[in-house]
Amino acid sequence: MKIIVCLKQVPETNNVKIDPVTHNLQRNGISGVINSFDVNAIEAALELKDRYGAEVVALTMGPPDYEKTLRLAMAMGANEGVLLSSRGFAGADTLATATVLAAAVNKIGGADLILFGRQAVDADTGQVGPLVAEKLDLPQYTYVSKLNLSSDGQIDAVRMLDGGTVRVNGDLPAVATVRSELNEPRYATPRNIKLSFKKDIVVYDEKDLDLDDSEIGQAGSPTIVTKVYTPTATPKVTETLEGSAKEAAQNLLTKLSEKSIL
Amino acid sequence: MFDNTFTPEQQMLHQMVKDFTAKEVAPFDMAIDQKGDFTDGLFQKLIDNGFLGLTLPEEYGGAAFDPIATATTINDLAYGNASVGVTLEGHYKTLDQLMKYGNENIQKEYLDSANHRIFAFSNTEPSGGSNPTGISSTAVKEGNKWIINGDKVMITNGGLAEVYIILVKSGENEFSCFLIDKDMPGFSFGKREDFIGLRGTPVGEVVMNNIEVSEDHLIGKRGQGLEIADQAHDDARILMGAVLTGIMEHALKIASDYAKQRKALDTPLTDLQVIQEKIANIAISKELTKLVYQQAAIRKQNGQPYMEEAAMAKTFGSRSAVKAGDDALQVLAGYGYSREYPIEHLIRDARALEIAEGTVEKMRTAIAKAEFEK
Missing domain, CATH: 2.40.110.10 (Butyryl-CoA Dehydrogenase, subunit A, domain 2)
Incomplete structure (x- = not known):
């Protein structure tokens, strides 16, 4: 089995500034760390590796210093790291990022399972995993909180959604995005840290991936950020319905109908 | 600050140990002191996560990390609990002697097992x-x-x-x-x-x-025993400087956090010069001890003599850490004097290192002799 774990490096600080022109996050000069949800994705891959045997490939897109994120994944137990790095990739939105990642998955030779963290803690879109699934025409399982493979090689997962959980089964290959509830990530051991720095990292650019300039970077990004702001909180209103139980129930039905909820 | 010169490997190890300490060591600091032993499972976690083999050669299953990374690891663990740092210090200094002086047969027989035996x-x-x-x-x-x-x-x-x-x-x-x-x-x-x-x-x-x-x-x-014992002491004293830095970082965090949320009448403690002086003194001592143990570790790594710097780290660090604990206790006043807060045990922990691995009186003699020989 082959598992690809897609990783993102995010700014180390919570005090991220917004570019006044592009309205994108300013990442220059801020040291990066691995997106915390992606550590759960690595752990998920390694647990499957421990149980069933697998080759785990860590994949990320970014400047050369994103190598450290791949080294961390390898220090935790990933077999190899692949860095997608080119000036042409700069300024990518979620679609252009997914285009490059999907091309890289094909370049690597595909995988039985492609894992992502549920979202990145900087931009919080949660879109790249699902977009990669669409690009590769693979089934997707988002917000996974339990992940197993059944004896017939199917994915057996529980998705944790607002208000409940859903158990889902399906064929591999597939894409899954994982929640932090899925697992407790292991530590990178000192020995594996040392060994991870002795491994080569494969680097691909757009030429290696056979991508056109119009598909990548800003040119391949239809997203336009017009404004970034903190939403104002809407005050919550609590209303107590008076009267007998029957009257209160009738009153409740009327109010729900008025709000087109019923 | 030497921290800025860490290699990527050292930096990743530093972050891993800080994460491990925050989750697996620091929450049990008080319990370890009260129990008078490591809490259940902690020692096994140190083994499982490869701490015992930190300095061992790779061919013996170790990580072959250098003296700077080793001392930093001890520093980071001791911030969570000094005993954890000291137990590994005793292990590492012994392995240093086995790796330096042991013959090939005994190394082959024993070094592998040092990944899981103290x-x-x-x-x-x-x-x-x-x-x-x-x-x-x-x-x-x-x-x-x-x-x-x-x-x-x-x-x-x-x-x-x-x-x-x-x-x-x-x-x-x-x-x-x-x-x-x-x-x-x-x-x-x-x-x-x-x-x-x-x-x-x-x-x-x-x-x-x-x-x-x-x-x-x-x-x-045969007959080389005293030299090896001296060497073991020197190696241990670098790591004791690291333990003491960890203790002072811990004391500083407690005192600083308390001062930031506490008022004396209507004045925040952070605005009082008497409090500022204590916080500053702890911070200065912590940083100076760190610089000296790092200097000793760098000299060890470079193959230069480090007896004097190692002795300084232990001598300066141990009295400074006792004083830092005392200053932190005074910032917290009544709470500092209570067993409900960890400061009193930080003082007891630091006090041990004015004695262990050679008393500070002996250290001063050694430092003075080294100076006279220059």
Whole structure:
């Protein structure tokens, strides 16, 4: 089995500034760390590796210093790291990022399972995993909180959604995005840290991936950020319905109908 | 600050140890002191996560990390609990001697096992501690075997460690080091000390009754024992500087956090010069101790002499850490004096290091002699 774990490096600080022109996050000069949800994705891959045997490939897109994120994944137990790095990739939105990642998955030779963290803690879109699934025409399982493979090689997962959980089964290959509830990530051991720095990292650019300039970077990004702001909180209103139980129930039905909820 | 010059490997290890400490060590700091032992499962987690093999060569399953990374690891762990740092300090200093002086056969036999067995160096006896020539344990050669007898006390990790390098008399005014294993016939543990600080780290006694070992178990050359014991002390003192820095970082965090949320009448503690002075003094001592132990570690890594810097780290750091604990206690006032807060045990922990691995009085003599020789 082959598992690809897609990783993102995010700014180390919570005090991220917004570019006044592009309205994108300013990442220059801020040291990066691995997106915390992606550590759960690595752990998920390694647990499957421990149980069933697998080759785990860590994949990320970014400047050369994103190598450290791949080294961390390898220090935790990933077999190899692949860095997608080119000036042409700069300024990518979620679609252009997914285009490059999907091309890289094909370049690597595909995988039985492609894992992502549920979202990145900087931009919080949660879109790249699902977009990669669409690009590769693979089934997707988002917000996974339990992940197993059944004896017939199917994915057996529980998705944790607002208000409940859903158990889902399906064929591999597939894409899954994982929640932090899925697992407790292991530590990178000192020995594996040392060994991870002795491994080569494969680097691909757009030429290696056979991508056109119009598909990548800003040119391949239809997203336009017009404004970034903190939403104002809407005050919550609590209303107590008076009267007998029957009257209160009738009153409740009327109010729900008025709000087109019923 | 040397931290900015860490290699990527050192930086990743530093972050991993900080994460491990925050989750697996610091939450149990008070419990370790109260229990007088490591809390359940903690020691196994240190083994499972490869801490015992941090300095071992890669061919023996270790990580082969350098002296700077090793000292930083001890510093980071000691921030969570000083006993955890001291237990690993005792292990690492012993492995240093086995790796430096042990012959190939004994290294092959034992270094692999150091990934999961604690090692300890044993010097002190009831008749001699800081003065090792006062010891009375013996090794007598009979044919191609050595027969070892004696009583070693106050061994860091004594009782927990499974393998010991011991200093014994091997002849008239001749001292040698041997490696012995707890599974050898004639080996037994004696009493565990009831010390007031560093209560997680066992400090105990080993009794040797006609333990028979081969020539391979002689560490270094016959008669090289005092040199090896001195070397073990120097290696330990770098790591003690790291433990003491961790204790001071802990004291500073507690005192600073408290000052930031507490007022005296209507004045925030942070606005009071008497409080500022204490916080600043703790911070200065913490940083200076760190710089000295890092300097010693760099010299060790570069193959330069480091006895003096290692002694300075321990001497300056231990009194500074006791004072830092006292200052932090005063910032917290009544709460600082309470056993509900960790500061009182930080003082007890720090106090041990004015004695262990050579008293500070002995350290000052060694430093002064080194200065006179310049």
